[in-house]
Amino acid sequence: MDGTTTDEWPPKKKQLTMSQDVQTKLKILADAAKYDASCASSGSKGTRQGSKLGSTEGMGICHSYTPDGRCVSLLKILMTNYCIYDCQYCVNRVSSDTPRARFTTDEIVDLTIQFYQRNYIEGLFLSSGIIQSPDYTMEQMNLVAMTLRTKHRFGGYIHLKSIPGASDDLLADAGRWADRLSVNVELPTAGDLQQLAPEKKEPEITHAMGTIKGRIDEFKTEKKAGFKVPKFAPAGQSTQMIVGATPTPDLEILQTASSLYNNHDLRRVYYSAYSPIPHADARLPGKSPPLVREHRLYQADWLLRFYGFDANELVAEADRNLSLDVDPKLAWALAHREYFPVDVNLAPREELLRIPGIGAKSVARILKIRQHHALQVADLKKLRVAWKRTAHFVVTADHNPGLKKLDDLHLKQQFVQQPRQLTLFDAHASAKSGEV
Amino acid sequence: MQFVKASTFEEWRTVCRGLLARHVPPSGVVFGDTDRSPSLFDATDDSEALPPPADSKSPVVFRIPKSFLQAAERIACHTAPDRWERLYRTLWRMTHGEPRLLEVTTDDDVHRLVMMEKAVRRDAHKMKAFVRFRKVESPEGEHFVAWHRPEFRIVRLTAPFFARRFPSMCWTILTPSESVHWDLQQLNYGPGAAASEAPQGDELEDLWKTYYGSIFNPARIKLKMMTQEMPTRHWPTLPETDIIPDLLADAPRRVAEMIARQEGFATSAADFLPQTLTFDALRAAAAGCKGCDLHEHATQTVFGEGPVDSGLMLIGEQPGDQEDLVGRPFVGPAGKILDEALAKVGISRDRIYVTNSVKHFKYNLSGKRRLHSNPDVREVTACKPWVEAEIELVQPQVIVCLGATAARQIIGPEFRVTKHRAVPQKTRHCENTIGTWHPSAILRQPSQTRRNEMLLELASDLRLAAQLTGFGE
Ligand code: SF4
Numbered sequence: 024m025d026g027t028t029t030d031e032w033p034p035k036k037k038q039l040t041m042s043q044d045v046q047t048k049l050k051i052l053a054d055a056a057k058y059d060a061s062c063a064s065s066g067s068k069g070t071r072q073g074s075k076l077g078s079t080e081g082m083g084i085c086h087s088y089t090p091d092g093r094c095v096s097l098l099k100i101l102m103t104n105y106c107i108y109d110c111q112y113c114v115n116r117v118s119s120d121t122p123r124a125r126f127t128t129d130e131i132v133d134l135t136i137q138f139y140q141r142n143y144i145e146g147l148f149l150s151s152g153i154i155q156s157p158d159y160t161m162e163q164m165n166l167v168a169m170t171l172r173t174k175h176r177f178g179g180y181i182h183l184k185s186i187p188g189a190s191d192d193l194l195a196d197a198g199r200w201a202d203r204l205s206v207n208v209e210l211p212t213a214g215d216l217q218q219l220a221p222e223k224k225e226p227e228i229t230h231a232m233g234t235i236k237g238r239i240d241e242f243k244t245e246k247k248a249g250f251k252v253p254k255f256a257p258a259g260q261s262t263q264m265i266v267g268a269t270p271t272p273d274l275e276i277l278q279t280a281s282s283l284y285n286n287h288d289l290r291r292v293y294y295s296a297y298s299p300i301p302h303a304d305a306r307l308p309g310k311s312p313p314l315v316r317e318h319r320l321y322q323a324d325w326l327l328r329f330y331g332f333d334a335n336e337l338v339a340e341a342d343r344n345l346s347l348d349v350d351p352k353l354a355w356a357l358a359h360r361e362y363f364p365v366d367v368n369l370a371p372r373e374e375l376l377r378i379p380g381i382g383a384k385s386v387a388r389i390l391k392i393r394q395h396h397a398l399q400v401a402d403l404k405k406l407r408v409a410w411k412r413t414a415h416f417v418v419t420a421d422h423n424p425g426l427k428k429l430d431d432l433h434l435k436q437q438f439v440q441q442p443r444q445l446t447l448f449d450a451h452a453s454a455k456s457g458e459v
Numbered sequence: 460m461q462f463v464k465a466s467t468f469e470e471w472r473t474v475c476r477g478l479l480a481r482h483v484p485p486s487g488v489v490f491g492d493t494d495r496s497p498s499l500f501d502a503t504d505d506s507e508a509l510p511p512p513a514d515s516k517s518p519v520v521f522r523i524p525k526s527f528l529q530a531a532e533r534i535a536c537h538t539a540p541d542r543w544e545r546l547y548r549t550l551w552r553m554t555h556g557e558p559r560l561l562e563v564t565t566d567d568d569v570h571r572l573v574m575m576e577k578a579v580r581r582d583a584h585k586m587k588a589f590v591r592f593r594k595v596e597s598p599e600g601e602h603f604v605a606w607h608r609p610e611f612r613i614v615r616l617t618a619p620f621f622a623r624r625f626p627s628m629c630w631t632i633l634t635p636s637e638s639v640h641w642d643l644q645q646l647n648y649g650p651g652a653a654a655s656e657a658p659q660g661d662e663l664e665d666l667w668k669t670y671y672g673s674i675f676n677p678a679r680i681k682l683k684m685m686t687q688e689m690p691t692r693h694w695p696t697l698p699e700t701d702i703i704p705d706l707l708a709d710a711p712r713r714v715a716e717m718i719a720r721q722e723g724f725a726t727s728a729a730d731f732l733p734q735t736l737t738f739d740a741l742r743a744a745a746a747g748c749k750g751c752d753l754h755e756h757a758t759q760t761v762f763g764e765g766p767v768d769s770g771l772m773l774i775g776e777q778p779g780d781q782e783d784l785v786g787r788p789f790v791g792p793a794g795k796i797l798d799e800a801l802a803k804v805g806i807s808r809d810r811i812y813v814t815n816s817v818k819h820f821k822y823n824l825s826g827k828r829r830l831h832s833n834p835d836v837r838e839v840t841a842c843k844p845w846v847e848a849e850i851e852l853v854q855p856q857v858i859v860c861l862g863a864t865a866a867r868q869i870i871g872p873e874f875r876v877t878k879h880r881a882v883p884q885k886t887r888h889c890e891n892t893i894g895t896w897h898p899s900a901i902l903r904q905p906s907q908t909r910r911n912e913m914l915l916e917l918a919s920d921l922r923l924a925a926q927l928t929g930f931g932e
Contacts, residue, residue, distance in 0.1 A: 045666070046665070046666055046669050049666060049669050049670055049673065050669055050672075050673050051673075053669075053670050053673035053674045054673040054674075056674065057673065057674050057675065057676045058676070070623065074626075075626065075627040076624075076625065076626075076627060076628065077624060078620075078623050078624045080620070080623075084584070084587055084588045085588060085688065086588050086589070087588075087671065087689065087697065087699055088685045088688050088689040089671065089674060089675035089676075089685070089706075090675060090680055090681075090682055090685055090703055090706055090707055090710070091675050091676045091677070091678075091679040091680055091681060091685075092679070092680075092681035092682075092684045092685050092688075093674075093675075093676070093679075094688070095671065095674065098670065099674060100670075107872040107873065108872055109836070109840055109872070117836045117840075117872065118836045118837045118840040120837070134666070137663055137666075138663065138666075138667065138670075140592060140594070140603060140625070140628060141591060141592045141593070141594070141603070141661060141663055141667070142590050142591060142592050142605070142624075142625075143591070143663075143667055156873050157873075217887070221887060222871055222872060314679065388564045388565075391562040391563070391564070392562065392563050392564060392565055394559075394562070395559070395562065395563050396563070398565075401565070402565040405564075405565040405570050406564065406565060
């Protein structure tokens with residue numbers, strides 16, 4: 024596609040057809056993006072003013088689902104999969120002989136606009152291999168976002184994966200155009216990074232996150248003070264961690280996540296089970312991705328953020344990993360039976376939140392209903408709590424499991440399901456609902 | 460008992476106002492959709508038959524929560540026959556002694572309404588997600604048309620969303636029971652349409668399928684949950700669902716390939732490292748290295764040499780023709796240049812540990828001549844464990860990387876000799892790492908003046924390195 028066609032949109036006469044070349048590039052550069060777990064397009068509150076195409080209204084929309092159960096919400100592609108770095112877990116690392124391609128700015132812009140016009144997508148999620156230097160790469164990505172916003176007055180969702188090591192000014196620029204910025208921490212600890220991605224330095228990643236947080240805070244303060252300030256990454260920042268590429272246990276992973284939530288105000292931490300990639304380094308596990316583990320991490324993450332749990336509470340096992348047999352809330356309950364049964368008609372909110380099988384939404388409803396009448400089992404069932412699990416841990420007006428059952432050493436056995444291979448979908452669904 | 464017709468939210472609302480004002484209890488009224496066949500009670504459907512307002516002098520003012528009316532608007536789109544009477548009964552109860560009824564989400568009426576609202580919300584959400592426009596070119600310009608089959612009558616509910624999203628596009632959404640058209644100014648509603656009235660394809664669909672097929676990871680298949688989120692009733696209007704059978708059929712092969720190709724870079728020098736870290740052990744082990752293909756054509760491994768307590772380490776790129784034959788680093792023409800530079804600084808070679816990034820000679824045959832060829836990144840990466848082991852053994856205070864290959868291997872991939880030369884940097888290998896010219900680069904330089912300049916620069920960088928190491932004190 025030549026550069027002149029994007030001067031006005033939609034073009035008056037000239038028919039835009041994507042060339043064969045674009046199709047080939049799309050194949051390579053979408054394929055290279057398929058390992059990234061983050062997909063959400065939510066969190067932007069209002070649509071940008073003066074948009075000619077596209078809106079962002081609260082919850083993101085999944086426009087399709089792939090047979091791996093993952094939602095397709097954004098055009099998730101790499102600007103290029105050339106990369107000067109040699110991160111061992113990454114298919115795009117310089118020493119891999121994967122086929123390479125690079126999109127032009129106009130090609131990405133056109134794909135985004137055209138897909139958006141058909142209602143295939145909510146927007147663009149652009150990441151990139153690092154070419155020339157972090158600054159150069161970030162500049163090129165910013166250019167795509169800027170073109171979409173200014174030339175085409177595009178109001179849809181834009182997520183830019185910031186390049187660690189890019190200058191603060193470029194990050195600031197990125198935040199002007201993007202709804203969300205993310206900087207991938209990649210691996211859970213500085214030691215893991217050192218081992219598998221020595222060129223990505225932990226301080227650079229943390230610095231980028233800190234800069235973004237600073238800008239977001241600044242924007243909020245100025246807006247509160249009544250200034251008219253341009254938006255800055257209104258959907259906040261997120262990150263992704265690869266799980267299972269190194270032996271780092273869940274406890275450390277969750278501690279890293281907690282500190283990211285607390286210190287950097289991250290909206291989301293995505294966990295991505297390391298999956299076998301073509302041309303992977305021999306140091307990495309060659310088995311299928313540890314999806315159950317990934318699923319448990321999402322559940323635990325949810326408990327950290329919305330249920331008042333602490334990472335140390337959730338991971339009590341000697342090997343410092345989450346239990347794979349039962350969900351983390353149930354695991355905690357089984358390890359703290361002295362805490363139960365909890366009376367749904369009397370207990371405060373914090374205690375209700377700890378009952379296995381009852382989610383935060385149900386807790387809110389229970390608190391309201393009990394002002395009108397004492398809850399019975401039928402009420403809980405109507406609220407769709409996971410009664411099989413919940414039954415052992417609650418007292419209602421017409422139900423008391425008795426301590427005997429709770430003391431039963433075999434209680435856990437009842438909950439352990441036949442092992443089955445989970446897919447990312449389960450993880451994705453629970454990441455969204457978090458009902459554990 | 461009276462019968463009232465309600466087919467839209469507005470109708471229901473008007474009717475209910477009257478009913479409430481006249482204190483008609485829920486048991487005294489039957490609701491029906493307009494499309495229901497006339498019933499026995501139809502005859503009573505005129506306002507005359509409604510009881511007169513109880514006390515017109517003191518009209519009752521009902522406070523209905525806004526949230527209830529918003530929910531009712533959605534529930535009105537549902538097709539369940541009991542929706543109108545549930546809504547009215549709930550309204551009645553809220554205005555007759557149970558003002559906070561909506562909080563009791565497990566009450567039968569409230570629960571049923573909540574479920575209906577949820578179903579409508581979901582259907583509306585799916586419409587926002589699964590409407591697929593197809594572009595039609597006409598003399599008046601572009602027009603985007605979609606055919607969609609929702610479960611309920613939600614076109615009016617969702618049309619404003621599409622108007623906000625696609626304000627500058629002319630679009631039409633057709634459904635079996637209603638349609639809506641946006642003309643860049645306002646929404647116009649019309650009758651339903653058959654799928655055959657919509658355009659049958661779009662030029663973008665192939666590209667979209669390409670994307671869909673590529674973004675899918677064949678290593679993690681889960682179909683059941685996919686159909687739960689993407690109900691099969693919508694599949695016929697989603698172009699990408701065409702290729703699902705192919706994607707599934709091809710998945711095992713793609714996974715097998717992913718795993719098989721994982722071996723592609725399985726070997727590196729790491730597999731040949733000795734148990735103990737001594738110079739002799741390293742050197743002996745490196746002699747048998749098959750970490751990459753380079754060992755096949757080279758004569759021998761050219762390992763590093765020099766005092767391991769040196770404190771100063773020089774790393775070049777790769778042995779050349781003469782080094783390959785002799786088995787020692789920097790003995791050819793480039794070695795002469797290096798010696799010349801060292802002489803200017805006044806340090807002798809035997810005080811320094813000298814080695815290369817890659818230990819085997821790589822060349823192309825041109826007739827009988829072996830022409831040096833640059834190592835590629837995979838070879839540099841494969842060989843890196845040797846240099847790392849040497850650094851660990853020598854523990855140098857200063858490393859000098861001769862040329863870009865060594866500098867990128869040790870300092871970082873962004874290193875450019877022209878830009879970053881002569882500046883000591885802290886790396887994870889060493890406190891002071893300096894990148895500078897490779898002697899061969901000086902050799903290849905056609906201009907004599909520039910050659911002299913570069914040689915001086917190399918010497919000055921070596922002098923700095925010697926000072927930092929504490930040489931000459
Ligand atoms: S070049 Fe290095 S990695 Fe390759 S075989 Fe020779 S010593 Fe081993």
